[in-house]
Amino acid sequence: MASSSSLCLMVLVAAMASPASAQLSATFYDTSCPSALSTIRSAVTAAVNSEPRMGASLLRLHFHDCFVQGCDASVLLAGNEQNAIPNAGSLRGFSVIDSIKTQVEAVCSQTVSCADILAVAARDSVVALGGPSWTVLLGRRDSTTASEALANSDLPPPSSDLASLIGNFSNKGLDVTDMVALSGAHTIGQSQCKNFRDRIYNETNIDSNFATALQANCPRATGTGDGNLTPLDTTTPNAFDNAYYTNLLSNQGLLHSDQVLFNGGSTDNTVMNFASNPAAFSSAFATAMVKMGNISPLTGTQGQIRLSCSKVN
Ligand code: HEM
Missing domain, CATH: 1.10.420.10 (Peroxidase, domain 2)
Incomplete structure (x- = not known):
């Protein structure tokens, strides 16, 4: 009887922990890449100081990432989602993300995902422009696919009621x-x-x-x-x-x-x-x-850590 009730408890705990977002963690890179967050913050602050609008563009990239297949950096893959109606000729900041990725790879090789870089860059952009801060949960992995069709269907148009x-x-x-x-x-x-x-x-x-x-x-x-x-x-x-x-x-x-x-x-x-x-x-x-940052992340062994944010490994 005791063992069946402890089994029930284990099942309950497992069920409560089942959303994928439960695997994201604020301390994810503390051991594997302790300088990841400061590297991203310095690069974002420099980019926003030189062009304030870049903070807006980086924040929007994270939104357009998360609403299409979840926060998996699918928006950064060349072509695909970038050709969708809400994105084409409109999304900006790709070269800033590429430059941040290069800097992060230099301190920790193939450890920090592009999806996490987007999430942290969005927060740091808001802070750089005088807005609130929050703790970014980490541990997202990068997709190997992207979908122009989903970008067209899941991102709201400005004509929305x-x-x-x-x-x-x-x-x-x-x-x-x-x-x-x-x-x-x-x-x-x-x-x-x-x-x-x-x-x-x-x-x-x-x-x-x-x-x-x-x-x-x-x-x-x-x-x-x-x-x-x-x-x-x-x-x-x-x-x-x-x-x-x-x-x-x-x-x-x-x-x-x-x-x-x-x-x-x-x-x-x-x-x-x-x-x-x-x-x-x-x-x-x-x-x-x-x-928003918790929308359907890839975690664990799903997806990959891209070497370059614009293409799959
Ligand atoms: C509620 C539904 C939303 C609609 C319909 C919408 C639509 C748009 C449109 C049409 C633009 C101008 C794009 C252009 O002319 O090139 C824009 C810009 C922007 N959106 Fe949204 N948006 C929405 C929600 C959001 C959310 C949730 C975020 C972030 C949390 C966001 C962040 C931004 C930012 C920061 C810009 C300016 C980007 C820049 O200057 O580069 N938007 N949005």
């Missing part, structure tokens, strides 16, 4: 608060005209002075000025703060998918909370980043 965004994040195990908090990443970085043109010419829930100012750099005709850039947060474009949410309160969200978070729907209260309480946003963002 609120229900689609909620569903899209829920499919990845992220709740509505996570979704609203992670969207606050749009407090940094820039967008191309083609992604907000429809909003600034055709939508009514937009501040009219804001729309007029944006129209000067984003012509109405499709195909003209498509790639012209505007900050996602025009008030403090290079500061990781909560201005994204105060912008939404005054109908100054840049993307359609930004303003739907404050448009009379179920997420209005969360937006108002994050707008008035920067600490609440910082805490929710950090929590949601850890959750």
